[in-house]
Every structure is written in structure tokens, then in C-alpha cells.
Amino acid sequence: MRIGSPKETYIADEALFRTRTQWMWFGILLAMLAIYPFVANMYWIFLLCLISINIISTTGLNILTGYTGQVSLGQAAFMGVGAYTVAWLDNNTGSPFFINLLAGAGMATAIGLIAGLPSLRVKGLYLAIATIGASFILQFIFINWESVTRGTRGINIDPPRVLGTELDNPDTFYWLVVPIMVVMVILAANLFRTRIGRAFIAIRDRDISASVLGINLPFYKLMSFGIASFYAGMAGGLYAYFFGAINPESFPLLMSIFFLAAIIVGGMGTILGSILGAIFMTLTPEVLRYGVDFASPFIDNPSQILSPLRTAVFGAVIVGFLLFEPHGLAEIWRRIRRFFHLWPFRT
Amino acid sequence: MEWLFFFEVSLAGLGTGGLYALTAIAFVLIYKATRVINLAIGEMLMVGAYLFFGAAAGWALPWWLAIIAALIGGGILGIVLERGVIRPLLGENPISVFMVTIGLGSILVGMVELIWTANPRSLPNFFPTDPIFIGDAFLAPKTFWSFVVAAVVIALFLLLFRFWRGGVALRATASDQGAAYAMGINVPAVYSLAWCLAGVIAAGAGILLGSIGGISSEMGFFGLTVLVVVIVGGLDSVLGALLAGILIGWMEAMAGVYLGGEYEHLVTFILLMVVLLLRPYGLFGTREIERL
Amino acid sequence: MSILNVEGVSLSFGGVKALRDVSMQVEKGSITAVIGPNGAGKTSLFNSISGFYKPQEGRVLFEGEDITRLPPPRRAALGLGRTFQNIALFRGMTVLDNVKLGAHVRMRTGLLSAFWYLGKARREEAEIREQIEREVFDFLEIDHIRRHPVANLPYGLQKRVELARALAMRPKILMLDEPVAGMNREEKEDMARFILDVKEHWGMTVLMVEHDMGMVMDISDQVYVLNFGQLIASGKPAEVQANPEVIQAYLGSGDVSTLREKLGARKRVA
Numbered sequence: 007m008r009i010g011s012p013k014e015t016y017i018a019d020e021a022l023f024r025t026r027t028q029w030m031w032f033g034i035l036l037a038m039l040a041i042y043p044f045v046a047n048m049y050w051i052f053l054l055c056l057i058s059i060n061i062i063s064t065t066g067l068n069i070l071t072g073y074t075g076q077v078s079l080g081q082a083a084f085m086g087v088g089a090y091t092v093a094w095l096d097n098n099t100g101s102p103f104f105i106n107l108l109a110g111a112g113m114a115t116a117i118g119l120i121a122g123l124p125s126l127r128v129k130g131l132y133l134a135i136a137t138i139g140a141s142f143i144l145q146f147i148f149i150n151w152e153s154v155t156r157g158t159r160g161i162n163i164d165p166p167r168v169l170g171t172e173l174d175n176p177d178t179f180y181w182l183v184v185p186i187m188v189v190m191v192i193l194a195a196n197l198f199r200t201r202i203g204r205a206f207i208a209i210r211d212r213d214i215s216a217s218v219l220g221i222n223l224p225f226y227k228l229m230s231f232g233i234a235s236f237y238a239g240m241a242g243g244l245y246a247y248f249f250g251a252i253n254p255e256s257f258p259l260l261m262s263i264f265f266l267a268a269i270i271v272g273g274m275g276t277i278l279g280s281i282l283g284a285i286f287m288t289l290t291p292e293v294l295r296y297g298v299d300f301a302s303p304f305i306d307n308p309s310q311i312l313s314p315l316r317t318a319v320f321g322a323v324i325v326g327f328l329l330f331e332p333h334g335l336a337e338i339w340r341r342i343r344r345f346f347h348l349w350p351f352r353t
Numbered sequence: 354m355e356w357l358f359f360f361e362v363s364l365a366g367l368g369t370g371g372l373y374a375l376t377a378i379a380f381v382l383i384y385k386a387t388r389v390i391n392l393a394i395g396e397m398l399m400v401g402a403y404l405f406f407g408a409a410a411g412w413a414l415p416w417w418l419a420i421i422a423a424l425i426g427g428g429i430l431g432i433v434l435e436r437g438v439i440r441p442l443l444g445e446n447p448i449s450v451f452m453v454t455i456g457l458g459s460i461l462v463g464m465v466e467l468i469w470t471a472n473p474r475s476l477p478n479f480f481p482t483d484p485i486f487i488g489d490a491f492l493a494p495k496t497f498w499s500f501v502v503a504a505v506v507i508a509l510f511l512l513l514f515r516f517w518r519g520g521v522a523l524r525a526t527a528s529d530q531g532a533a534y535a536m537g538i539n540v541p542a543v544y545s546l547a548w549c550l551a552g553v554i555a556a557g558a559g560i561l562l563g564s565i566g567g568i569s570s571e572m573g574f575f576g577l578t579v580l581v582v583v584i585v586g587g588l589d590s591v592l593g594a595l596l597a598g599i600l601i602g603w604m605e606a607m608a609g610v611y612l613g614g615e616y617e618h619l620v621t622f623i624l625l626m627v628v629l630l631l632r633p634y635g636l637f638g639t640r641e642i643e644r645l
Numbered sequence: 646m647s648i649l650n651v652e653g654v655s656l657s658f659g660g661v662k663a664l665r666d667v668s669m670q671v672e673k674g675s676i677t678a679v680i681g682p683n684g685a686g687k688t689s690l691f692n693s694i695s696g697f698y699k700p701q702e703g704r705v706l707f708e709g710e711d712i713t714r715l716p717p718p719r720r721a722a723l724g725l726g727r728t729f730q731n732i733a734l735f736r737g738m739t740v741l742d743n744v745k746l747g748a749h750v751r752m753r754t755g756l757l758s759a760f761w762y763l764g765k766a767r768r769e770e771a772e773i774r775e776q777i778e779r780e781v782f783d784f785l786e787i788d789h790i791r792r793h794p795v796a797n798l799p800y801g802l803q804k805r806v807e808l809a810r811a812l813a814m815r816p817k818i819l820m821l822d823e824p825v826a827g828m829n830r831e832e833k834e835d836m837a838r839f840i841l842d843v844k845e846h847w848g849m850t851v852l853m854v855e856h857d858m859g860m861v862m863d864i865s866d867q868v869y870v871l872n873f874g875q876l877i878a879s880g881k882p883a884e885v886q887a888n889p890e891v892i893q894a895y896l897g898s899g900d901v902s903t904l905r906e907k908l909g910a911r912k913r914v915a
Contacts, residue, residue, distance in 0.1 A: 016774040017767065077448055079455075124626065128633040131390045131451050135580055136629045139622040142577070146619050196762035200754050200770060204746045208735050215733035218695050220721030220750035220814070229756065263455055270452060275737060311467060314570075318463020324456030328449050329441055 022195060039188070043180045052176040053292065055248060058187035059241050060284040064268040065194050065277065066237020071266070072274035073198065074230040075210030076125055077134035080118075081238050082261035083141035086148055088114040088239030089246035089256065093161040094154055096246075103166030103182075103247065110243035111236045117144070118235020119228055126224045129213070141259060148254040160253025163246045173247075183244050190237065195277045197233075206230055207275070260317065267324045273334030282335040290323065291316050361490045362610045363603060368496035370602020371503035372562055376575070377582045377594035378510060379554040385527035385589050386547035389439060390451050393458035394555055395576015397434075401427040401556025402476070402563035402572060403465050409477050416479040423560055424553050431552025435545050458573060466570045473569035480564065499561040506557060507595065510550075514591070519546055527589070578605075578618065581625045587638020597636065648673040648850050649694070649818055654703030656689055656874075663689040664700065665874045671818065671867075676844050676851045678861045680885075681871035682894060687854040688730055690871065691822055694852075695727050696720045708817070722750040726816025728807045730823045730854075734795040740806050741774075741791040744781060747813030748773050773813075781809045785839060801832040808839065819843060821853040825860055833857065837864055862886060870894065 011025045023029050043051050067081045088110035095106040121140035125133050148155050155161065165174035166182065173179045197203045205226045208216035217223050246252050264287055272283020294315055302308040327334060376398055383391045391397075404426040408419035434457060442450050480498040484491060514520040525533040526543045534540045559568075562575060582601050586593025601621055608620040634640045649671040656664040664686045671677045679687050692698040694705055696717035704713045712720055726747070734743055752773060758766040782788040785805050790798065795806055804824065811819055824840065825833040837860050843849045855861050861868060862882040870878040870885055872894040878885050885891055 015771075016778070017771045020767075020770050020774060022762075075448070077451065124629040124633070128629055131447060132584070132629060132633060134448075134451060135390075135584055136626060138577060138580070139625040139629075142622045143619065143626070146615070150615060193760040196766075197759050199762060200759040200766050201745075201749050201752045202754065202756060202759045204738065204742055205749060207737050207742075208746055211735040211737050212733050214697065215729060216735075216746075218697060218717045218721065218727060219747060219810070220718045221746075222716075222718045233756075260459075263459060266452060266455065310470060314463045314466030314471065316463070318460050318467065321456040321459025321461075321463060325438055325453055325460065328453050328456070329438065332445075332449065 020199065022192075022199070036188070039184055043177050048176055051180055053288065055176050055179055055183050057285050057288045058183045059244050059248065060265075060268065060288050061187050061281050062190050062244070063238050063241035064265055064272070064284040064287075065191055065280040066234040066241070067265045068269045068272075068274065068277070068280040068283075069194060069197070069206070069237070070230050070234035072269050072276070072279065073203070073210060074206040074227065075213075076122075076227060076230060077131065077266075078137040078231075078234065079134055079259065079262045079266065080121055080137035080141040080144075081234070081265045082257040082259065083144040084114045084118050084121075084235040084238035085242030085245060085261070086144060086252075086254075086257035087117045087235075088242030089252045090148065090155055090161070090242075091239070092243040092246045093163045093252055096163045097161060103168075107186075107240060107243040107247075110246075111239035114235045114239025114242065115232045118231050118238070121235075122228050122231030125227045125231065138259070141262060145254060145257070148257070155254070158254060160251055160256075162251045165250060166247050174250075176248075179248055183248065186240070186244065190240065191277060191281065194237075194280075198277070202226070202229070210275070260320070263320060263324075267320050269334075270324055271327050271334055273336030276334075276336040278339060279334050279336035282339065286335060287320075287323075290319060294319060357489055360488075361492065362606050364487065364490060364492045365496055366603035366606025367599060368492070368500045368565075368602070369606065370599035371500040371507075372558055372598075373579055373582045373602050374595045374598025375503040375507060375561075376555060376558040376579045377586065377598045378507060378591060379551040379558070380579055380583050381586075381589065381591055381594045382523075382547050382554070383551045384583070386523055387435075387439065387544050388447065389454065390447070390588075391551075392451065392454040392576070392580070393434070393461060393573075394551070394579055395573035396458040396461035397427065397430060397552055397555040398559035398562065398575060399465060399568070399570065399572040400430055400461055400559070401552075402559035402568045403469055404556065405560045405563065406469070406474055406476055406568060410474075416477055420479075420557075420560060423556050427552040427554075427556025427559075428549045429552070430556075431548035431550070432545050434552075435548035439548070440541070440544065458576075462570055462573060469570075471570045473567050475567040476560070476563045478564065493565075495565045499565055502561060503558070506554070510554070511591070519543075523547060578621055581621050583635075584625060585628050585635055587635030589639055590635065590637035593635055593637035646673050647671060648708055649852065650704075650706040651690070651694065652704045652706065654690070654693055654700045654705065656686075656693055656698055656700045662874050664693065666703070667871070667874070667876050668703075669869050669876065669879070671850060671852050673850055674844065674848055675866040676840065676853070676864055677867045677869070678865040679852070679854045679869045679871060680856070680858070680861055685871040685894075686874040687871055688822060689874075691727070691820060691854060695725055695820065718750070721814065721816075724814075724817030725820065726811040726814040726818070727820035728804075728811050728822055728824065730826070732800075732803045732807055734803055734807055734810070736794070736796040738795065739791065740787065740793050740795055740798070740809075741777070743795055743806060744777050744809045744813045745770075745773060747810035748777070748815075750814060777809075777813055781812050784842070785809050785812075801828055801835075804828065804832075804836070805839075808836075812843070816849070818850040818852060821851065821855075823854055823856060825855065825857050833860060840864060 013019045023032060042054065063081060063085055067078060071077050091110040091113040092106045095101055095109055121137060124136035149157055165172045171178065173182055205221045208221055209223060209226055213223055268283035268287040269280060271286050272281065273279025295312060298308045298312050298315065305311065331337065376394060380391060380394045383389055401423050405419050405423035408414045408422040409416055414422065438453055438457060439450065442453060480495050482494055485494050485497040514523065522538045522543050523546065525538055526540055530540060578601065582597045583594055585601065586597030604620055605617045609617040628635065647670040651667060651669045654664055654667045667690060679690060681687050689698060693700045696715060704711055707723055707725065712723065735746065752769055754766045754769050758764060778788065782791060785808060787802065787805055787809060790802065795803060798806065825836045828836065840851055841864055844851055865882055868879065868882050868885045869876060870891050877890050877894060878888045
């Protein structure tokens with residue numbers, strides 16, 4: 007049971023974590039992330055790396071869709087922009103990986119801003135359709151701009167080097183991707199403690215009133231697009247390094263639906279939701295794979311049903327959460343916390 | 354010769370355009386009655402085509418019976434989606450409803466692949482196969498007949514919409530839901546009716562499309578082009594859907610022949626972006642008046 | 646000295662004329678009220694002033710500067726704060742965040758500093774928080790609900806939070822669109838007191854649209870009466886009250902006996 011936590015300054019009351027318990031949990035989480043690669047096997051380390059990449063991209067999409075209310079089906083394509091930028095730089099300039107990652111994120115931001123231009127004219131659903139158009143056009147460029155993207159053959163990327171060590175395995179790559187993920191999540195959380203984050207939420211809730219209250223809608227909408235694409239570009243760059251090869255098939259529309267599903271499952275408009283949603287959606291196919299493996303003696307061609315099963319389950323997860331738990335896992339988490347908050351007394 | 358070729362390509366384009374227009378009508382029907390942007394329209398079309406395939410190849414029904422079965426199946430699918438998923442979300446944020454239809458599309462693709470696998474199939478042919486000449490220009494018989502069927506169905510639909518009681522109820526609901534309800538129109542039933550009709554039309558379009566180019570689980574992509582069609586035409590405009598459907602069908606055929614096959618859809622999506630930037634409410638759409 | 650001048654503003658939607666050649670002045674430090682029957686164009690006038698509608702004719706001057714063509718956010722930055730007729734709070738935010746949002750135009754935190762929440766961002770947030778607590782929350786007596794989501798608050802409190810949000814802008818002119826609509830007597834009295842305090846202690850100019858005649862007559866310095874989009878009277882509350890045209894506009898017909906006759910005639914037909 008936890009009761010009041012008095013504070014003496016407004017700075018303390020504006021902190022990211024306002025109670026000592028929250029700080030404690032955050033410390034425990036960081037410690038667990040630090041110990042993890044020493045206790046988990048390669049498969050689980052691989053999964054956590056993948057989850058981290060997905061958390062970055064999901065957080066970006068949640069800023070745009072969950073917080074600012076602009077639905078985007080282009081997140082995967084913007085990841086592709088980041089990935090291809092990193093791949094091209096890696097193959098052509100030999101610049102260090104962190105420069106490449108930043109350049110990838112920057113390039114994705116630039117493309118994202120262009121793709122976000124329709125948001126100045128149209129709202130809501132029209133915009134979602136514009137992002138479908140944008141992602142189709144990007145896909146076309148990935149396939150047909152052979153001199154840069156090598157078309158459908160794809161590009162190979164050398165693993166990043168830090169101090170002479172190649173991060174070519176999940177257990178070494180872990181030390182690159184997880185810190186980046188933690189920092190980017192904290193940055194996103196910070197954003198919503200300031201005027202910029204508030205402006206985003208205001209645009210989502212009542213855009214016209216927001217503009218009368220002094221919020222420049224085009225400016226902030228584009229900013230939100232830019233941030234979402236920056237996160238996507240960073241995730242895409244990490245994806246390219248992590249898998250060591252990309253091709254146009256790596257970033258299909260289904261992947262954008264994957265991220266949309268992740269924010270719905272996790273909880274739109276919450277940072278915690280991005281994390282929970284990304285974890286849930288990354289693990290779902292793995293669980294399905296286990297399920298199919300387990301059932302393989304009883305069904306005809308287990309290898310063939312996995313991919314369609316995954317497609318159907320993605321859809322079912324979106325529909326199910328929107329119907330029955332529209333605030334997502336974050337809300338469930340809050341309910342659990344509220345229960346323990348006053349435990350052992352009943353609320 | 355040059356002009357003849359141009360004419361032939363144009364005719365082929367108009368053929369596809371007819372199918373776009375037909376599917377777009379299904380889309381506009383749902384949008385007008387229920388204000389739902391149904392991203393799963395392409396998948397509904399795909400399911401219709403597979404139902405026909407299942408009935409004709411699987412149960413070995415004669416083709417006309419298989420078509421009827423597929424149309425009924427499409428209608429039932431429409432009702433099930435509306436009652437099961439769309440109805441509970443009525444009054445929710447339109448963005449949630451939109452995302453639900455994305456989820457539905459994904460489910461339908463998965464189900465079709467589970468039942469029939471992801472491999473492309475071809476449909477039994479049921480159109481007359483005599484070559485069609487219009488003047489000197491040759492037109493593939495399948496394209497010609499599917500255009501004719503699409504045109505007849507659209508005409509029938511427009512008549513229904515105009516004169517049938519259900520059609521009037523649909524239009525009343527579209528223009529003012531509250532008033533329609535107050536005048537004794539059973540608005541929930543109209544919703545189901547709209548989805549049911551849209552399901553039937555989509556299934557029909559799927560059968561036509563499949564009989565031209567074969568069917569696969571990626572047929573749903575057709576729905577994305579239809580989305581462009583309705584945006585260009587104006588979301589709530591039947592006339593817009595028809596004209597934009599024909600226009601985009603023709604444009605794609607032109608791009609496909611003169612620029613290369615990979616440009617076919619690129620042109621469509623570039624058109625989409627241009628329209629969204631310059632005339633976001635489409636050629637014939639009603640501009641929403643914003644209120645404070 | 647007038648802080649806001651509306652000069653010959655006309656506004657129409659398609660064929661409907663919402664405003665016809667409306668001119669008015671708001672004196673600095675006064676409480677000015679715009680009254681009129683439903684559909685008289687009061688809210689249209691407000692929306693033209695805050696920039697949501699663009700009038701076809703006429704000008705709006707704020708502190709002598711022509712703002713007719715400025716987009717709404719720029720007007721807010723100049724010092725036009727307002728509340729809305731149907732409460733327009735941001736439902737996804739707490740009371741505190743809603744009020745802080747009001748201070749948006751006064752803050753300068755940029756994107757980078759916001760991401761890291763160091764230096765400027767942190768300082769500015771703390772400053773604004775302190776100002777809000779001191780000036781707004783204490784004054785409007787809503788400090789106890791600062792962490793509540795606005796969606797669950799009772800109506801009267803929501804209205805008060807909206808006023809708080811407008812005050813957090815520290816506007817030069819505060820525009821209130823029906824501040825006491827739908828309130829009970831006690832809430833109305835509270836709100837009237839707040840509005841008077843805003844004028845007297847803060848020296849703020851108040852422009853309001855209101856239906857409640859009692860309150861308008863009690864606290865306004867100047868009253869403008871709109872009917873069918875036209876200005877039909879203006880002056881001190883007592884003058885306006887005595888104006889026959891105003892009475893006619895409110896009752897439809899000034900003569901009570903003819904009204905009765907009409908009603909009686911309808912009954913007989915039925």
C-alpha cells in the first residue's frame with residue numbers, strides 16, 4: 007500500500023516519476039535489462055533486440071496517431087527509407103554507424119514531412135489514405151531505383167563496428183539497440199511534459215479549439231509527422247544493421263498494419279502502451295509458431311499455415327482490442343496498479 | 354495503326370474502369386449509409402471471388418449456381434461484418450472504425466489463405482469466347498463482357514437507389530440519420546442493408562475481376578485502387594465514383610502500355626496525392642463544414 | 646480608449662446572412678456584453694473576432710492593429726483569449742495540462758529542449774506551473790482537482806476550468822461565450838464574481854455573450870444587442886433595457902394582448 011508522497015517544489019511535482027516507488031521500479035527495470043544478455047540464450051536476446059527496434063517505431067507511430075490523432079499507414083515505408091539510407095551509406099561511404107543511423111533517421115524525417123503535407127489540407131481518414139499512397143510510392147522507389155536500392159535483389163549491410171568489435175550477433179548488438187531504445191522512449195515521455203506534447207494532444211482532441219487557443223495546426227501536425235518518421239527511420243536503420251540485408255519486401259504494408267496494431271493493443275496515446283504493444287505484437291508470431299509446431303503432428307502442412315495464421319491473428323487482435331479493450335494493455339496495467347495501490351484494502 | 358492501338362488500349366482500360374466503378378459503388382454505398390470508410394472492400398471482393406471458386410471448383414456446381422452462391426455468401430459476409438463488428442462501434446471515433454476495417458481485411462486475407470492457400474488460381478470461364486470487334490479494334494471477350502455486366506449492374510443499382518423503398522430509406526439515412534429515424538425508418542436495418550448490398554456487389558465485382566485475371570489472396574490490393582477512385586470522385590458521390598472509376602481504369606491502361614507495367618499503379622497513387630493536395634474532397638464530394 | 650474595434654463586419658454562409666454590417670467597440674478595462682435572441686449571430690460575431698470565420702466585409706482592429714486577415718493562433722498570441730459555448734476542453738488531458746495548454750502562446754520551449762527536458766524546458770514548465778497555481782488555481786478555487794481528467798468533472802467545474810485555461814493565456818481581452826449557460830443559481834453567482842474579479846483585480850477587458858439578462862444587467866458596463874445579424878441597440882444596461890426595439894426582439898411582439906389573441910385563434914382552429 008502506498009499513500010501520499012508530499013513534494014516541496016513544483017519541479018519535483020513535474021518530474022517524470024513522481025514517487026520513490028516509481029523510481030525504484032525504473033531502476034530495477036534498467037538493472038534487469040543490463041543483466042539480461044548474460045542470463046538469456048541467443049534466441050531470447052535476438053527477440054529482445056527485435057522488440058527494441060519495434061518499440062522505437064511503435065513509439066514514433068504512437069506520437070503521431072495515438073497522441074496527435076493522425077492515422078498513418080506509412081510507418082513501415084518510412085522505416086524502409088531509414089534502412090535504405092543506412093544501407094547505401096554503409097556500402098558507399100564507410101562512414102561510422104552512428105552517423106549512418108542519424109542520417110537514416112534524418113532522411114526518413116525529410117520524406118515523412120513531405121508525405122505529411124496532405125495533413126495540411128485534409129484530416130483524419132483522408133490522411134490515412136494519403137499515407138497509403140505515400141507508402142506505395144516509396145515501395146515503388148525501393149523496387150525501381152536500381153542504382154541505389156539494387157531493386158528486388160536487395161542490399162547487404164556490414165554489421166556496425168564499435169572500437170574494433172563487430173556487433174554481428176544479437177548478444178553484442180543488444181548493447182547498441184537497447185540503450186538507443188531506452189533513450190528514445192524517455193525522450194518521447196519528456197515530450198509530453200512540455201508545451202509541444204500538449205499541443206499534439208490538443209490537436210487530437212479538438213483541433214479547431216486548439217487553433218483558437220494559439221496552436222499553429224500545420225506546424226505541429228508536420229512536426230508530429232517529422233518525429234514519427236524520425237523514430238521510424240532510426241528503427242529502420244537498426245533493422246538494416248540487425249538483419250544485415252534488406253529488400254523491398256522487408257517493409258510491406260502489412261508491417262505498417264503491424265505497428266498500428268501495436269499501438270491499438272498497447273494503448274493509444276500512452277508511452278507505456280507503445281512498449282507493451284510492441285512486446286505483445288513481436289511475441290505473438292513466436293507464440294503462433296510454437297503453437298503450430300506443437301500442433302504439427304495433427305495438421306497437414308504446418309509450414310504453410312503459419313503465415314496466413316499470422317495475418318489473420320494480426321487482424322483479430324486489432325478488431326478484438328478495439329471492440330473489447332479500446333484503451334489497450336496500458337489500461338489493464340493501470341487497473342492492476344490501482345488494485346495494488348491500496349492493497350490490502352479494496353478500492 | 355497507332356490510333357487503332359491507342360483505341361484498343363483505351364477500350365481495355367474502360368473495361369477495368371467498369372470494375373473499379375462497380376466496386377467503388379459498393380464502397381460509396383457503405384460510406385453514405387454508415388459513414389464508415391471500409392478499407393476491407395478489396396478483401397470482401399476477394400472473398401466473393403474465392404466463394405465462387407470454392408462453389409464452382411470445390412463443389413462442382415454449375416457456374417450460374419456458383420455465382421448465386423457467391424453473391425449470397427458476399428451478402429451474408431456484409432451483414433455479419435456489420436452486425437458483429439461495425440454496429441458495436443457505432444458512435445465511436447471514426448478512426449477506430451476505420452482501423453477495425455483494416456483489421457477485418459487482415460482477418461479475411463488470413464482466412465482465405467488458410468482455406469485455399471496463398472497460391473493464385475484461375476476461375477472457370479463462363480463468358481462467351483468469341484472475339485469482340487468494335488470497328489477495327491479488338492477487345493478481349495472477357496473484358497468486354499465483364500464491362501457489360503458491370504454496366505448493367507450499376508444501372509440496376511441506380512434504379513433501385515432511386516425508386517425502390519429500401520433505396521429511398523438508404524438515401525434518407527445518408528442525408529440525415531436522426532431525421533430518418535424520427536420518420537420511422539429503421540436505421541439499423543438500413544445499415545445492415547447497405548452492408549449486405551455492398552457485400553453482394555463486391556462479390557460480383559470479385560467474380561468478374563477473377564474471371565479476367567485469376568484470383569489470389571493479394572486481390573485485396575484492388576481495393577486500394579478503389580479507395581483512390583472514391584477519393585478522386587468524392588467519398589459520398591455515386592456519380593464521382595463512376596466517372597473516377599472509368600478515368601482511373603483508362604489511365605492505368607495507358608500508363609501500363611506506354612510507360613511500362615510497373616507504372617500502372619504508381620500513376621494512380623500519384624493522382625491520389627495530387628487530388629488530396631489540390632482538391633481534397635474530390636471532384637464531386639461534399640465539403641464538410643466545420644463547426645466550432 | 647477602445648482595445649477592440651469591429652468595423653462594419655458582414656458574414657454570410659451561402660445565402661444566409663449571419664452578420665450584417667456590425668460595428669462595435671470594446672473599451673479597455675470594461676465588461677462588454679453582446680446579447681440577442683437565439684440565432685442572432687452572437688457566436689458568429691465571436692468567431693469572426695477570434696478568426697475562425699473570415700468575414701466577407703469589414704475589419705477587426707485589436708489595439709489599433711488590423712487583424713482581419715490573421716489566422717486564429719496569431720490572434721491568440723496577440724492577446725485574444727476565449728472560452729467556448731459548448732465546453733471545448735481537451736478530454737484526454739488533466740485539468741492541469743488543459744490550463745497549461747492555455748499558456749502555450751506565452752512559452753518558448755523548442756523541440757530539442759523539450760525532448761531532453763533540460764534547461765529551458767524544465768525551467769519554463771516550473772515557472773508556468775507556479776504562475777498557474779498562484780494566479781489561476783487559487784483564484785478559481787480548483788487546486789484540488791488539478792490532477793483529475795477533465796472528462797469526469799461536473800459541468801460547473803468544467804466551465805471553470807475553461808475559464809482557467811483562458812486566464813492562463815494572460816489575454817488582454819477575455820472573450821466568454823455564454824459563461825453561465827446551464828448553471829444553477831449558486832454556480833452563476835460564483836461565475837459572476839469571478840468575472841468581476843477578473844476585471845477589477847487583473848484589469849482585464851471582458852467581452853461576453855450571454856443569455857442570462859440578470860447577470861448581464863448586473864455586471865456589464867456596455868451592452869450591444871444583436872437581432873437577425875444586425876445591431877439594433879447599444880448603451881449602458883439601463884438604456885438598453887428601456888429600448889422598445891430590444892423588448893420587441895425578445896418577445897416577438899411588444900403587445901401582449903395581440904400575442905394572446907393569436908394563440909387563442911390557433912386553439913379555435915385546432
